[in-house]
Amino acid sequence: MSRALSWLLRHAAATLTLSVAFFAVASPAASADADLIARGKYMATASDCVACHTAPGGAAMAGGLPLATPIGAIMSTNVTPSKQNGIGNYTLEQFDAAVRKGVRADGKHLYPAMPYTAYALLTDGDVAALYAYFMNGVEPVETRPPETKLPFPFDIRLSMAAWNLLFLENGPYKPDPAHDAEWNRGAYLARGAAHCGTCHTPRNLLMAEKTSSEMAGGDIGFWHAPNITSDANSGIGGWSVEELIAYMRDGQIAKSQAAGPMAEAIDHSLRFLTEEDLKAMAVYLKTVPPVRDAADTQPVFAWGEPSDELAIIRGTALPQDLDTMSGPQLYDAYCATCHQAQGQGSFEGGLPSLMHNTALGRENTNNLVMVILGGLHRQPEVLMPGFASELSDAQVATLSTYLVLHFGNPAGKVTAAQVTTLRAGGASSTWLIWAARIGLAVGALVVVVILLFLFARTRRRAGQNEAARAP
Amino acid sequence: MADTLSADFVVVGSGIIGSLAARKLALAGASVIILEAGPRVTRAELVARFRNSTRRSDWMSPYPPAPWAPHPVYQPESNNYLMQAGPYPYAAEYIRQVGGTTWHWAAHAWRNVPNDFRIKSLYDVGVDWPMTYADLEPFYQEAEEIMGVSGADNTGSPRTKPFPMEPVAEPHAMRRLRERLAPDYEVVTNTTARNSRSYDGRPACCGNNSCQPICPIDAQYHGGLSADAAQAAGAKLIANANVYKLEHDEKGNITAALYYDPDKVSHRVTGKTFIVAANGIESPRLLLLSTSGKFPNGLANSSDMVGRNLMDHPSTSLTFDADEEVWLGRGPQSPSSINFMRDGPFRSEHSPYRLDFTNISRVDGATRSLIAAGVYGSELVKRLRYSAAHEMNVKNVLEVLPDPERRITLSSEKDAMGIPKPEAHYSIDDYTRKGHERSQQDFRRIAELMGGTNLRFSKEGEFANNQHICGTLSMGDNPKASVCDQWGRTYDHENLFLAGTAVLPTSSTCNSTENGLAVALRSAAHILEQQGASTGVTGEAKS
């Protein structure tokens, strides 16, 4: 951080006047062939473009999905080949600059809601394929979402350049000769197109990914993207490659079920990838250097034993004030139906066990609360209904405490105040899709604020000097 | 009078039909007040009450009556709310709480077969409906899309649009029935308001086998969801508002509904149009209670037809032990039927019927039977497992014809609020008995095809009731023989409409909710059309 800041200070002047440089990419053939378009479509899926550029119920890639940030909405753009409203006039070079450098055709910088820091790793060939797909495989849509209009000073897009200089990786992915082709394919996808680190790598104070803690887990809005390093306790070290593949493909295995932004990533992107690519990513993830969280004294999927407290509630009426229902009463009424009386799940595991499940094995309980409130959804199925409209904050806290004590890591705590916060933040559904991107945008805005602060201080000092000189 | 409330529409009853009619009116922009006699109850409370119940085969046990708005219960002893005048007892069950009786049902959502609308013309029994199958078809579809109905096409009720969902997955036991009864009988998957996939934000069925008394996961549609949807559409729902009288002006138009709160404080709700949707017993009761100098026999009753033509579906049954393990209790409670006797020339002679296979777990019943028989020790475990694995049951669902002598009247006894209780006058006639007799050959053949032993027919002369209360406010084209017209508008009061299964002119062989709901949605569309509002048939409920 301090190094980054000093670097920033040294280069501030330069970056503010930075002009955008295009860099040359080999021109593709004038008409893209079907294979190239198909490859581009596959890479667009792997890159989860629709997550942001297709609004729910809207036309494909026509944009218009707002990312609510504390200082205003950032609007996703129309990236269909419409010449008037989309990117139909983009040359390959301009397209490439947008995808890998975050620079629009008009030279303005994109807010890094667009994960171009990850896309920077894409190979020239894949960028060309993406270009072929967007120009030929996407229907032009003649609608233009409203421009993103952030209040001054956050509308200074050029200052993004400063951030970019700090954190944008230079050049496409370079295979590591120490590893085989499968591993390199996995690393390329996981760090590039699939941009796993966007959520799973923690961020520094400027909201850039901490490369020293790759995949060690990050907070994205109200969700926690867990540690997916190779650590046996905190990460996925104890998962088999087959389990990782099944998880990315189906979103659910016995020890873990995807929720929130991860469920969306699977719905939109991961489940469409080939078994080979999923395996490659799994192989790569299993080699990411382990990072362990202190609370994880055993694997996060290893907590809990079958148990219940039914004996103390049978034959006892519920309290008049349902807010005072006990943990076992709440578990009995809301959870036991599917997860069964002792948390053991159904025959053959179709309805998952709560024991030996990452859902209850972590000290960070935000995801648990978010799932109780919002449920688990895998398009088009409701795998678990949410209980936001049925359970009060106090009830969620009581219930969660019962859950972690019986089936999870007792270090996990849930308070009613936490539920209140998460309920308020999680109420909007569209931001879930954007949660993965929000950190980048916030980081960019932090840079803007720092720059403005420095600028203003300089001006003020100058002004004070003027004043001092005045007679 | 503690307060005065007013709306374009005042709906009495928050059950599935009242609530969904209210929702439709509210979606069109009207102001709507729903008055519900009973309390609000959550699904969690119902699940907890069931698991803590001492009578788990008594599906009313999770629904104790509210003192200020009682409904009939019979266990552990009868509360004598529904008085019995005979000659045959009519042990009706229904629920007075927000959402009404479909909190517990098997969610059968059959449409009539087309001939059900014309049994007088075709078979010279009963009455014809004042509408045809084609008239009602779009509203069947609307009802099915709101509720989320799954079903198979081979049930004799033609469709212009597909079911919202595929049939629910067939339990192994029902597959064995279907396989072993073919080709003598065609066993079809039931048409039910049960999710075979996620629908409208509710999950697919998980086979909890407690459709009655409570689906714990809302995979089955119920009136509580309707009440939520009505409120989401803007209707105001007042619970614990026990309407005891409707008032009228000199012209006979209804002006107000009077209700008691639990403390018996009276409140008055005024409106432009009133819809009574309080079920087949409480709706006629309210009209009969609302006497005045101008209407000494109660409202809408110039024909003297209010409360008459009480119908339901009596059933007799056969329980037997199949020669293979089928283990009823896996999957939904009521998955499959045989439909071939729902219509035919025989209807001139005897009742038509649907044959209905249960998939309710036998464990509770078998345990009680074995304990009653004094079976103890290791033999108890052995026989319990045998019964749970082998027992099967088939019942008939018999049509009852409209008969003015079968009726609901006011009792001389009063309930806890000082309001006269309802009284049932009921009988099983030869038409229905003959239907029962005809079905016995099917019972025997089905048992034979399943290698059945230990055949236990229900006691001769005893008919179980199916709680499909209908007919007591019959609609028809003849004002002298019916209470309301085909739109549910009462012949005596311009602004008083009736909705619910009470308006159905005949009971046919299908559970009454789908029919009652489709007719009510048709009425609501007509009301809106008359008032110049948009009537767009709404699609899936977005609540």
Next chain:
Amino acid sequence: MTPLSEQVDAPNLVRRGLLAGFVCAYTASLIPWALAQEAADADQGAFLALSAILAGRQSLDAAQAARLYAALVAEDPGFPASAKALLDTIEQRKIDPMQLQKILDTEKSPLSALPRRIVTAWYMGIVGDGAKARCLAFETALNAEAVADVLKPPTYAYGAYGSWTRKPV
């Protein structure tokens, strides 16, 4: 559920003995595990022995036994004496459990209601009659446990959608 050996009942610890100490030869032969089982006192020992004979189980949950016993005593203060008397009758006359009810009914025994009350408690989880009945167990009632390998108690999900189409094993 707490195994019998772990039952914590400190004040009664000194009075506790092996179930075998409370039953005689014939009934002990009906309960092969009696030698390994503890009971708080002779009264509860008689209840446990009767329960074992009537329920026909190789083991009974101690915590559940204690709850059911307390409820049965609360319902009928004479229950301990009746249970002891019934156990003695079975012992002295070497009555097979399957013949027990018939014999008690034929002889119009004052104990004839007792077996049903005990078996209903264990198998239905219910103690008492009519409006006074109490539910003490549902999922752990023995009728649920007897079929737990194939069926879930009603309201508990059988499994993910469609899992019930498979042949039960």
